Amino acid sequence: MIRRLARIALPAWPWLAASLLARVAGLAAGVALLAVPAWGAVVAVDGDLDVVLLAVVLVSLAAAKGVLRYLEQFLGHRAAFDLIADMRLRFYDAVVPLAPGELEADSGTLASIAARDIDRVEVFFAHTIVPALAAVLVPGAVTAWAFLTGPVEGAVVLGAFLVGGAVVPLLGRRASARAARGLLAERAAIAQHVAEDVAGRAEIRALHAEETRLAALDDLSARAGRHLRASGLVQAQRAFAGLLWPSAAVLALLALGAAAPEHRLVLAAAVIGAAPALTAVEAFARSLPLALAAARRYLGVLDRVPAVADPVRPSVLPEGPLPVRVDAVRFRYPGSDAPVLDDVSLDVPARGRVALLGPSGSGKSTIASLLLRVHDPEHGRVLVGGVDVRDLALGDLRRAVALVEQRTVLVSGTVLDNLRLGAPRLTEAEAWSALEDASLADDVRAHPDGLDARVAEDALSLSGGQRQRLGLARALARRPRVLVLDEATSHQDVLTQRAIRLAIAKRPDLTAVVIAHRADAVAGMDRVIRLRGRPVRSRKTLTPHDRAPQARNADCAAPTPEGD
Numbered sequence: 001m002i003r004r005l006a007r008i009a010l011p012a013w014p015w016l017a018a019s020l021l022a023r024v025a026g027l028a029a030g031v032a033l034l035a036v037p038a039w040g041a042v043v044a045v046d047g048d049l050d051v052v053l054l055a056v057v058l059v060s061l062a063a064a065k066g067v068l069r070y071l072e073q074f075l076g077h078r079a080a081f082d083l084i085a086d087m088r089l090r091f092y093d094a095v096v097p098l099a100p101g102e103l104e105a106d107s108g109t110l111a112s113i114a115a116r117d118i119d120r121v122e123v124f125f126a127h128t129i130v131p132a133l134a135a136v137l138v139p140g141a142v143t144a145w146a147f148l149t150g151p152v153e154g155a156v157v158l159g160a161f162l163v164g165g166a167v168v169p170l171l172g173r174r175a176s177a178r179a180a181r182g183l184l185a186e187r188a189a190i191a192q193h194v195a196e197d198v199a200g201r202a203e204i205r206a207l208h209a210e211e212t213r214l215a216a217l218d219d220l221s222a223r224a225g226r227h228l229r230a231s232g233l234v235q236a237q238r239a240f241a242g243l244l245w246p247s248a249a250v251l252a253l254l255a256l257g258a259a260a261p262e263h264r265l266v267l268a269a270a271v272i273g274a275a276p277a278l279t280a281v282e283a284f285a286r287s288l289p290l291a292l293a294a295a296r297r298y299l300g301v302l303d304r305v306p307a308v309a310d311p312v313r314p315s316v317l318p319e320g321p322l323p324v325r326v327d328a329v330r331f332r333y334p335g336s337d338a339p340v341l342d343d344v345s346l347d348v349p350a351r352g353r354v355a356l357l358g359p360s361g362s363g364k365s366t367i368a369s370l371l372l373r374v375h376d377p378e379h380g381r382v383l384v385g386g387v388d389v390r391d392l393a394l395g396d397l398r399r400a401v402a403l404v405e406q407r408t409v410l411v412s413g414t415v416l417d418n419l420r421l422g423a424p425r426l427t428e429a430e431a432w433s434a435l436e437d438a439s440l441a442d443d444v445r446a447h448p449d450g451l452d453a454r455v456a457e458d459a460l461s462l463s464g465g466q467r468q469r470l471g472l473a474r475a476l477a478r479r480p481r482v483l484v485l486d487e488a489t490s491h492q493d494v495l496t497q498r499a500i501r502l503a504i505a506k507r508p509d510l511t512a513v514v515i516a517h518r519a520d521a522v523a524g525m526d527r528v529i530r531l532r533g534r535p536v537r538s539r540k541t542l543t544p545h546d547r548a549p550q551a552r553n554a555d556c557a558a559p560t561p562e563g564d
């Protein structure tokens with residue numbers, strides 16, 4: 001995993017190397033800032049200290065330390081921003097093909113990976129590895145200097161740095177890793193909870209469930225707080241030990257060393273000067289488990305293979321009106337035992353107007369999602385224009401088949417922006433025509449801004465019925481060849497439903513599938529297909545009527561007269 005992450009971070013390495021140089025030089029300046037005055041004190045005892053020279057050297061060292069620190073930060077951030085942009089682009093590239101079928105449940109988790117986890121991995125690479133490497137180089141140089149001073153001095157300094165660099169950061173390692181894992185999981189759960197609250201705010205208020213939801217959020221926060229406290233405790237212990245070891249090293253150098261006292265004094269100052277470099281090891285030890293856990297979740301998304309993908313060599317849809325056929329389809333949702341659809345077949349001829357009726361949960365919307373290849377069936381085929389949808393480029397399929405659902409999600413912007421969502425080159429005349437067909441033109445015309453009237457995602461100014469009609473107009477604006485209306489006129493009054501049906505009837509080449517619960521919502525269709533309850537039973541239960549070529553495991557009824 002580390003190797004894979006390192007490969008992802010490859011373009012950032014030159015910046016990181018430059019940042020490392022700046023950090024090492026800055027730390028060396030910090031060591032010198034303490035060692036030089038110690039050396040000055042030794043020289044002053046003999047009375048030949050050039051105070052002006054000492055002052056110039058110290059001021060230069062302090063200024064250099066500041067400049068080098070700035071350079072280190074600048075170069076590190078340069079690498080960080082490149083890395084963060086690249087990681088997010090890879091993330092979105094991996095997520096887009098998963099939508100919509102595989103992203104239904106975990107939008108909060110994905111948001112947390114896109115924001116927090118990527119930040120964590122980036123912080124690890126851009127702001128943790130460089131200090132950790134410097135934490136080896138600078139104390140290494142001071143240790144070599146100590147051995148040159150004397151073996152005892154060398155041993156004391158080496159021992160001190162090993163305690164500071166290897167023992168202190170490992171204090172409470174297991175507890176820290178446990179807390180890191182727990183914290184990540186709780187934060188993802190909090191993000192998911194908040195995402196659900198935002199999406200379902202209307203329902204929560206209507207159900208008067210604010211207190212319950214807040215209490216559940218408090219529970220999650222309390223659990224996250226417990227992990228945070230556990231991690232804080234470990235950090236406090238490490239910080240305390242981090243103060244102890246340099247002091248012990250100075251005392252040991254002064255008490256045990258065999259070299260001249262002035263050399264030991266300068267060396268002791270150098271050890272204190274190099275000690276801050278080792279705090280990076282502690283940060284490294286702290287952020288490593290967090291970064292690994294975050295990286296695992298991030299790479300997990302990158303590794304998700306979309307269940308539905310474009311074929312290598314896509315087939316082309318035939319010209320003209322398109323028939324739709326569902327052929328002996330079995331489908332179960334991922335993670336579910338029972339199939340929602342089992343051996344279901346139905347035929348919709350080109351230009352056909354077919355209603356799909358059935359009780360709630362019988363699988364009507366699932367059939368609609370199979371037509372658009374949101375999912376693929378585990379057995380059987382779905383054919384549009386005689387071509388298996390798995391052989392079509394997803395873009396071609398979704399341009400040809402439009403789905404309008406009961407709940408319309410509008411994007412922020414104007415009415416025209418929403419109509420152009422699936423048809424970017426839509427002219428204003430075409431937009432008005434789609435609005436006419438969806439019986440929404442009068443409502444838009446009545447607004448002073450007309451097509452430029454703004455609708456927000458929560459579309460407070462639009463009624464549920466108007467939202468539905470805007471969703472329908474948006475689908476019609478794309479001039480689809482197959483239109484699937486899934487309870488898409490459920491919020492409309494009888495007259496509006498009739499007007500919409502008549503508008504669809506004016507598009508003779510359109511193949512339409514209208515999904516509804518009740519027969520009265522689909523008057524005027526050529527044929528009605530009834531899906532039975534869930535799960536749809538095997539073909540042994542077929543009635544003689546079902547053996548008609550149009551439908552299996554679904555009952556065909558005679559056309560219903562236009563009754564409104």
Ligand SMILES: Nc1ncnc2c1ncn2[C@@H]1O[C@H](COP(=O)(O)OP(=O)(O)OP(=O)(O)O)[C@@H](O)[C@H]1O
Pocket residue numbers: 104333334336340358359360361362363364365366367517534
């Ligand atoms: N994303 C999903 N994951 C798991 N199971 C699902 C999912 N969506 C639907 N189901 C299951 O599939 C069954 C059929 O759902 P579907 O939405 O296709 O029925 P429907 O006939 O359109 O119902 P309704 O008329 O209430 O919209 C549901 O009862 C549900 O148990």
